Amino acid sequence: MRHVALLARLKPDDEEVARLADELSAILAYMGRLDELDTTDVPPTAHAVPMVNVWREDKSSASLGVEVVLANAPQSQNGFFRVPKVL
Amino acid sequence: MSTLKITPLVGLEIHVQLATRSKLFCNCTVEFGAKPNSRVCPVCLGMPGVLPVINKRALDLSIAVGLALNCRITRHSKWDRKSYYYPDLPKNYQISQYDLPLAHDGYFEIPSNGSMRRIRIRRAHIEEDAGKNIHDTPGCTLVDLNRAGTPLLEIVTEPDISSANEAHTFCTELQRLVTYLGVSEGSMQKGHMRFEPNINVIVEHSGVEYRTPIVEVKNLNSFRAVRSAIDYEISRQVAGWEADNDYVLGNRPNENRGWNDTRQVTEFQRPKEAAHDYRYFPDPDLVPVEIDDHWLQRIRSEVTEFPLARRGRFVAQYGLTDADADTIVSDRATADLFEAVLDTGAPVSIVSKQFVNIWLKIANARHTTMAQLGVDARRMGELASLVQVGTVSPTAANQIAERMPDTADTPEALANSMGLVQVQDIKAMEKWLDEVFAANERTVQDALTKPKKASGSIGFLRGQVMRVSGGKADPGLAGELIEERLKKMSE
Numbered sequence: 001m002r003h004v005a006l007l008a009r010l011k012p013d014d015e016e017v018a019r020l021a022d023e024l025s026a027i028l029a030y031m032g033r034l035d036e037l038d039t040t041d042v043p044p045t046a047h048a049v050p051m052v053n054v055w056r057e058d059k060s061s062a063s064l065g066v067e068v069v070l071a072n073a074p075q076s077q078n079g080f081f082r083v084p085k086v087l
Numbered sequence: 088m089s090t091l092k093i094t095p096l097v098g099l100e101i102h103v104q105l106a107t108r109s110k111l112f113c114n115c116t117v118e119f120g121a122k123p124n125s126r127v128c129p130v131c132l133g134m135p136g137v138l139p140v141i142n143k144r145a146l147d148l149s150i151a152v153g154l155a156l157n158c159r160i161t162r163h164s165k166w167d168r169k170s171y172y173y174p175d176l177p178k179n180y181q182i183s184q185y186d187l188p189l190a191h192d193g194y195f196e197i198p199s200n201g202s203m204r205r206i207r208i209r210r211a212h213i214e215e216d217a218g219k220n221i222h223d224t225p226g227c228t229l230v231d232l233n234r235a236g237t238p239l240l241e242i243v244t245e246p247d248i249s250s251a252n253e254a255h256t257f258c259t260e261l262q263r264l265v266t267y268l269g270v271s272e273g274s275m276q277k278g279h280m281r282f283e284p285n286i287n288v289i290v291e292h293s294g295v296e297y298r299t300p301i302v303e304v305k306n307l308n309s310f311r312a313v314r315s316a317i318d319y320e321i322s323r324q325v326a327g328w329e330a331d332n333d334y335v336l337g338n339r340p341n342e343n344r345g346w347n348d349t350r351q352v353t354e355f356q357r358p359k360e361a362a363h364d365y366r367y368f369p370d371p372d373l374v375p376v377e378i379d380d381h382w383l384q385r386i387r388s389e390v391t392e393f394p395l396a397r398r399g400r401f402v403a404q405y406g407l408t409d410a411d412a413d414t415i416v417s418d419r420a421t422a423d424l425f426e427a428v429l430d431t432g433a434p435v436s437i438v439s440k441q442f443v444n445i446w447l448k449i450a451n452a453r454h455t456t457m458a459q460l461g462v463d464a465r466r467m468g469e470l471a472s473l474v475q476v477g478t479v480s481p482t483a484a485n486q487i488a489e490r491m492p493d494t495a496d497t498p499e500a501l502a503n504s505m506g507l508v509q510v511q512d513i514k515a516m517e518k519w520l521d522e523v524f525a526a527n528e529r530t531v532q533d534a535l536t537k538p539k540k541a542s543g544s545i546g547f548l549r550g551q552v553m554r555v556s557g558g559k560a561d562p563g564l565a566g567e568l569i570e571e572r573l574k575k576m577s578e
Contacts, residue, residue, distance in 0.1 A: 007170065007364060007366065009172060038247035046165040046369040046375060047369065048370070049166070049374065050376055051374045052163075052375050052376050053141060053374070053376060053377055053459060054140060054373075055141045055142065055143040055146070056114075056141070056142060056143065057144070058107045058108050058109055058142050058143065058145075059108065059109060059114065060109035060114050060115065060117075061109075061114040063115045063116070063126050063127050063128050064128050064129070064132075065125070065373070066122065066123070066124050066125050069124045069127045069132065069232075070124065075227075077224070077227075078123070078228060078229075079122060079123040079124055079125075080124065080221065080229035080230055080231055081124070081174065081229065081230040081231075081232070082227050082228075082230075083174045083228050083229075083230060084227065084228070084229065086173055086220055086222070086227055086228040
């Protein structure tokens with residue numbers, strides 16, 4: 001549970017960890033019911049829609065423009081997004 | 088510790104930027120040096136509700152590399168999301184290919200110690216690049232998303248590379264291959280190729296083998312750094328084992344390290360996360376890719392001869408030296424030009440000499456390549472033929488070539504206008520000989536009295552004749568006349 005929290009960059013306290021662990025167990029058990037199905041003759045699939053090879057040609061078109069791109073940013077500076085220090 | 092035997096095991100992960108106009112999943116232009124955040128749209132901004140659509144050309148280019156690296160092409164591949172936590176990829180995940188990479192199980196042969204070594208390719212998959220985080224400003228990070236979503240091919244080798252030099256060769260040969268195929272610009276300055284070597288060593292001591300933990304050196308962007316970082320790591324790991332015999336795979340963690348180019352050392356970054364920590368899962372926004380025989384056949388027919396094969400053929404077919412073949416094959420356009428010149432019927436011996444001794448020098452002086460000098464194959468062929476039939480001397484050819492990039496005139500017209508057509512008129516030649524013999528009595532005496540020096544002296548006199556004639560004398564005829572005159576003098 002704590003490992004999953006770390007990967008998601010969340011910091012649950014001890015009480016939350018206990019509660020979430022119970023909830024996650026219940027969810028996993030529910031999903032576990034799928035194991036009861038016989039899938040011997042079902043081919044593996046990565047996608048819900050039976051569709052392949054949807055693509056675009058390599059053509060470029062205008063981007064949004066710096067002003068629009070930065071319009072929703074809490075902070076910006078000289079055309080860059082400005083975020084809290086990384087690393 | 089005198090009986091240590093060290094065997095380095097090096098694998099490479101190489102990111103190659105594919106030469107597409109637009110990004111991998113949106114229409115934004117891929118452009119180096121554009122104004123920050125000016126090549127960004129809702130898709131590469133990671134806005135909710137957008138739908139990425141794969142760039143067909145990125146698939147074509149990747150298949151070409153897969154074939155060139157003797158890989159098996161995955162007939163049914165898909166797209167996966169890889170968790171990512173930095174602001175240069177604002178979706179919070181990178182679209183990549185996890186368990187079904189586009190190409191797998193190939194090999195690439197590279198020259199090593201005079202023979203060819205086969206380095207196995209584990210896989211090659213397509214993924215999107217991140218943007219750029221800039222850390223210059225104190226207290227904050229500035230983000231430019233122009234690069235976010237640029238198509239990359241990540242090529243992963245098996246740990247078959249056994250030295251820093253071999254890794255260096257692998258990287259330079261791969262650069263040559265991808266630029267040859269036109270799959271990537273392969274510009275190191277623009278960051279089109281980035282390298283991440285995985286390094287550990289087998290230390291053999293008293294008949295027992297110890298393997299050190301695997302270190303991945305992140306994000307190297309020059310061939311030199313690849314070589315230095317691997318050399319450094321090999322020494323560091325051996326020293327690490329010598330200091331602590333428990334420094335072995337399994338007992339100590341694998342780690343990611345960074346290369347400090349100023350100090351020429353690797354520095355610890357973090358323990359390596361296991362693959363499941365990236366929490367890959369199939370991307371529901373993108374449908375799978377299916378590649379049929381027809382598609383593969385089309386790419387195969389577009390892929391040209393690979394550089395190493397071509398170099399070998401130039402040596403075998405045209406009798407070039409390894410060094411000359413290497414020079415001429417160094418870029419595809421120059422190699423194509425060379426063969427086009429030969430197609431005009433010009434003699435290979437003269438053409439190859441002119442490529443290496445004349446055209447290359449002119450190109451270097453003008454900071455360009457031979458193919459971009461603006462001299463076409465026909466005129467290059469004519470110049471070689473003028474030398475062959477004796478209309479101009481090799482020296483005069485040099486002078487004519489110097490002028491050719493700046494004019495559309497034929498070499499023959501230039502030879503005439505520059506007064507470089509070789510004079511085969513005996514009278515004129517005799518006059519130059521008189522002058523040279525008079526000015527170089529001592530050399531003439533040497534030629535007559537010292538048999539060991541004779542050929543050197545004759546060569547010198549012929550050179551002088553060429554000089555006083557301003558390059559117009561036919562060197563062959565000059566040589567004959569000099570020998571004739573010496574013979575008469577000794578009688």
